[in-house]
Amino acid sequence: MSFLDQDESCSLFKSAAFAREALPSEYENIGKQIADECHGLPLTIVVVAGLLKSKRAIEDWENVAKDVKLFVTNDPDKQCSRVLRLSYNHLTSDLKTCLLHFGIFLEDSDIPVKRFVRSWMAEGFLQLENDLEGEAEKCLQELVDRCLVLVGKKS
Numbered sequence: 001m002s003f004l005d006q007d008e009s010c011s012l013f014k015s016a017a018f019a020r021e022a023l024p025s026e027y028e029n030i031g032k033q034i035a036d037e038c039h040g041l042p043l044t045i046v047v048v049a050g051l052l053k054s055k056r057a058i059e060d061w062e063n064v065a066k067d068v069k070l071f072v073t074n075d076p077d078k079q080c081s082r083v084l085r086l087s088y089n090h091l092t093s094d095l096k097t098c099l100l101h102f103g104i105f106l107e108d109s110d111i112p113v114k115r116f117v118r119s120w121m122a123e124g125f126l127q128l129e130n131d132l133e134g135e136a137e138k139c140l141q142e143l144v145d146r147c148l149v150l151v152g153k154k155s
Contacts, residue, residue: 003040010035012042016049016147030061037068044083050147051087087146097125098139099148110152113140 004012013035014023023031034052038044052064064086071082088096098120105111117136120126126135143149 009040012045013049016046017052034065046147047083047087053145
């Protein structure tokens with residue numbers, strides 16, 4: 001995939017951060033600044049937008065904009081690692097544990113969700129009294145929403 005120009009970067013960022021809504025005007029400038037700091041790297045844009053998807057305070061966006069500036073480098077591999085680290089650092093401890101559990105599977109392998117979610121429950125990653133399966137599915141969806149996990153197919 002090639003680098004995106006400024007307009008394409010902004011468009012991708014807006015659609016990833018506000019998938020079903022229009023970008024509010026107060027977020028326009030900071031969103032453009034964040035998209036520009038991603039230097040046209042689609043994965044960086046999507047991961048940062050995924051991080052901000054659940055954050056609606058302008059202060060959170062400003063903090064992420066500062067963090068993204070610190071992670072900018074001319075080496076795309078380093079930048080990718082740094083941005084993923086930024087997103088990882090903003091996860092709750094439960095979500096960090098659940099994300100790291102993906103490491104037991106081969107890269108790019110299909111993972112049956114029901115089996116995987118039950119594995120989280122059996123390992124005790126989620127400390128809840130009721131509806132563990134529902135809560136595990138919420139955790140998985142949060143990781144998908146943050147673009148840290150990709151859905152290959154749904155059944």
